[in-house]
Amino acid sequence: ARSSPPSGAVPTRAFVTARYADAAPAAWGLDVPGVITGLPRSAAPAIALTFDACGGPGGSGYDAALVDTLRTHGVPATLFLNARWIDANPATFESLAADPLFEIANHGTAHRPLSVTGRSAYGIAGTRDPGEVHDEIAGNLAKLTALLGRPPAFFRSGTAHYDDVATRIAADLGQRIAGFSTNADGGATPPAAQVRRELLDAAPGAIVIAHMNHPTAGTAPGLAAALPTLLAAGRTFTRLSDAFR
Numbered sequence: 001a002r003s004s005p006p007s008g009a010v011p012t013r014a015f016v017t018a019r020y021a022d023a024a025p026a027a028w029g030l031d032v033p034g035v036i037t038g039l040p041r042s043a044a045p046a047i048a049l050t051f052d053a054c055g056g057p058g059g060s061g062y063d064a065a066l067v068d069t070l071r072t073h074g075v076p077a078t079l080f081l082n083a084r085w086i087d088a089n090p091a092t093f094e095s096l097a098a099d100p101l102f103e104i105a106n107h108g109t110a111h112r113p114l115s116v117t118g119r120s121a122y123g124i125a126g127t128r129d130p131g132e133v134h135d136e137i138a139g140n141l142a143k144l145t146a147l148l149g150r151p152p153a154f155f156r157s158g159t160a161h162y163d164d165v166a167t168r169i170a171a172d173l174g175q176r177i178a179g180f181s182t183n184a185d186g187g188a189t190p191p192a193a194q195v196r197r198e199l200l201d202a203a204p205g206a207i208v209i210a211h212m213n214h215p216t217a218g219t220a221p222g223l224a225a226a227l228p229t230l231l232a233a234g235r236t237f238t239r240l241s242d243a244f245r
Contacts (some may be wrong), residue, residue, distance in 0.1 A: 025115070035224065039075075041090075046238040049232050049237055052156065064215065075237045083139060112157065114166035114167070155176045156177065184199050185198070185222070192225060199226035200229060
């Protein structure tokens with residue numbers, strides 16, 4: 001019988017490598033088994049805003065205007081932070097982590113797609129085997145656990161791409177994978193008007209993905225334009241952990 005992860009401890013690289021040595025993925029992409037793409041029915045009237053900070057070549061900037069907009073309107077959000085972004089923005093990290101409006105989540109160690117066969121997404125090379133999947137998740141998991149005093153509950157890979165073996169490894173490491181149902185800013189590339197439209201079109205129960213590491217992008221002004229309309233219409237917002245209690 002296949003061994004089970006050790007109770008109460010993060011599985012080691014050796015354990016993961018041995019457990020999944022012969023596992024062959026059957027699915028690849030944004031929505032595979034093990035990826036959460038919407039809120040549970042009990043939280044469905046709300047929307048979960050999630051913002052990625054990719055770090056490294058993906059950008060280590062900080063969109064202060066975006067965060068200020070969330071704070072001004074009292075809108076909670078889940079912030080997926082990459083290890084390299086945290087290292088580049090230690091004071092900002094401390095401010096965000098201390099703010100109860102925000103939940104800090106794991107956006108990986110080197111911002112890689114999660115694959116056990118080396119698949120890539122958007123030109124970014126993925127992890128090549130179960131050991132590298134472990135490293136991508138566990139490196140930043142350890143960093144965040146030390147900084148926060150508790151492990152983050154949610155994980156999102158660089159590019160949000162996975163195979164279904166990698167999602168099982170994430171579960172062994174105690175991480176719930178948050179996908180999305182609404183892509184508000186297409187990797188921080190569209191203008192503010194398009195970001196606003198995507199946010200206004202987000203359905204109740206949606207998990208929205210956008211980015212908080214590109215301060216010159218259209219994300220912050222699009223959010224600032226959309227939030228008053230959404231709030232006036234009675235829309236509510238939630239952190240992921242509050243929705244998945």
